[in-house]
Amino acid sequence: MQDFNVIIIGGGPIGIACGLEAKKKGLSYLIIEKGPIVNSLFNYPINMQFFSSSEKLEIDEIPFISKEAKPKRNEALEYYRRIVTSNNLNIQLFEKVEKVKKESEKFNVVTSKASYSASNIIVATGFYDLPNTLNIPGEDLPKVSHYYKDPHFYASQKLAVVGASNSAIDAALECYRKGADVTLIIRGPEVGQRVKYWVRPDIINRINEGSIKAYYNATVKEIRETEIDIETTEGKITLENDFVLALTGYMPNFDFLRKLGIELSNDEKLLPNYNPDSMESNVKGIYLAGVICGGMETHKWFIENSRIHAPVIVDAILQNTSE
Template sequence: MEDVIIIGAGPCGLSAAIECQLQGLSVRVIEKYNIVHSIYLYPTHMQFFSTSEALEIGDIPFVTPGDKPFRHEALAYYRRVASHYNLQVNCYEEALSIDRKPEGTFTVRTRTSSGEELEYSARHVVISSGYFDHPNLLGIPGEEREKVTHYFREAHPYTGMKVAIIGGSNSAVDAAMELIRVGAEVTIVYRGEGISSHIKPWVKPLFESMIDKGRIQMRTSSRVISILQDRIVTESLTDGTTTELENDFVLALTGFRPDRKLLASAGVQMSDDMDKPVFDPETMESNIPGLYIAGVVASGRNANEVFIESGRGHGRLIARHIMNTPSSEA
C-alpha cells in the first residue's frame, strides 16, 4: 500500500512526488512514456518562454548559460532532479483505471509496455497527466494523410519543400523561423486577423521582418478546408473565396487538449461543459476524497491556463492537505 500514487511524470507530477516524499509519504509515479514526455515532444531546438528559475522544482537550482533555457537543458535538469530525490517512477506503464474502495483507499490498474496488467493500492491518488497525446484535430478532408503532422521536431526533413503551417501560436512561429533556414517555402494559414500578441517578444521582430521580406507567406483570416496530395485549399474568412496552394507537407500546429477519460472513469466531476475537472483550488482535491488534480490537466479547453511555473506549486498544496487530513494514516 502506497501513501500516494501519482499518474504522470511531467514537471508538475515530479514536483508533487517530491513534495509528498518530503513529508515522509511513500510515493510511486506511474508514467505512460518517459519522464517529462511532453518536454521531450517539444521541437528539438526550442527555447522556453519562461526563465530557468520559473521552471525549478524541489528547490534544486536550474542553472543555464542564458536566462531562458532550451529543451535539451530542461530534459537534463528534470532527469537530475528525479535522480537526486531517488523518485520511484514506473516509466512506460499506462494507468488504465482508478477505483475508490468503500474504506476510502484506491486501486490503480495499469498496463506495462509488455502488456502485463498490474494493480496498486494507495491511500491517495494524484492525476497529473499531460496533453500532448491528443492534438486538436481540424476535422477536414485529407487530415489523415501521411504528409500531415501535429508535431514539429526539427526542420531538416523539410529542406527545399513547400510547407504549410496551420496556426499562429509561438509553436507555429518558431517552426516557420527554423524552416526558412533550411530553404523551405513556408506559408502560414491563421484564422486570426494578425500576428498573435503572445508571440515571444525576442522572436516577433525577426518574424515580422521575414514576412516583410517575403521569406514567409502569411495568410491571416484564413483556414485550410482541404488537404490534397500535392496541394491544399484555403478559404478566406472575410469573403469566402478559396485558393489552391502547391504543398508537400502540412504542420497542423493547432494545440493540444488534456485526456479526460481517466478523470471520468474515476468519478471526478466535470464542469458544465465537460471540459474542466472540478476541484478545490486551495487543496487541489477533486470531488472524490483523496483524489487530487495537478498540472495542466487542471486546465480547461485552453491548456495554457496552467504552465509549469504555476502547476509546479500544486504538489505543495496537495502534500499539505494530505498531512492535515485527520483520516490520513501517513
C-alpha cells in the same frame, strides 16, 4: 499488490514536484509515467526555447543553471532527469495507467504492466498528448503532423504551417531558415499576441518581406497528396503542398478525467471541479496538479505558477490522513 499513500499519474515537472514533496513528508508514493521522464518535454521540438527563465522552471528550490537566461529543451530534460535520479524518486516509466477504480477506501490502479493500490491519487497528466484536430478531409494523410520536431526534415519542401501560437511560429521560422518554402495559415487577423516577445517581430518581418507567405482569417478546408485548399476572405485558394504541420494546440485527456468521476464545466472551457485550497477534485482522494487544472485554458497554468500545487496537495493528504 503494492500499496501506497499516493500514486501520482504523470511524470512531468509537476508530477516530479509532487513526488519530491511526498518523499520529503514521509509518504509512500509512486509516480507512473507512460513514456520517458518528462515525456511531454521530450516530445517538444529539438530546438525549443522556453518562454520562462530557468529559475521559474525550478522545482523544490533545486537550482536550474542554463547557458542562457531562457533555457532550451535539452537543458530542461537534463535538469529534470537529474532531479529524478539524484533523489532516487520512485517512478515507473513507459507504463500507461489504463484504469482507476475506487474499492472501499482504496484506489485500484491498473496499468499496462501491473496493478497497484493507493489511498490517494494525484493526476498531473498535462495536456500535450491530444492535438486539437482540424476535422477536415485529408487530415489523416501521412504528410500531415500535429507535432513538430526537426526543421531538417522539411528542407526544400513546400510546407504549410497551420496556427499562430508559439509552436507554429517557431516551426515556420526554423523551417524557413532550413530552406523550406513556408506558408502560414492563421485563423485570426494577426500573429498570436502570446508569441514570445523576441520571436514575434522576427516572424512579422519575414512575412512583410515576403520570405514567409501568410494568409490571415484563413482556414484549411481539404488536404490532398500534392495540394491543399484554404478558405480566405477572398474565397477558396488551392496551394501546392508537400507537408502540413497542423500546430493548432493540444488538450488534456478529458475522457480519462470523466472515467475517474471528475466533473467538468458545461461550457467550452471544460474546467475540472476541484477545491483550489487543497486541489482535491469532487472525487474524494483524487487531486489535480498542473496545467490540467485549466481545462481547455491550457495557457492558464505553467510549471512556474503550478509548482505550488505539490506542497498544497501533500499537506492536504497529510491533514486528511490525521483526521
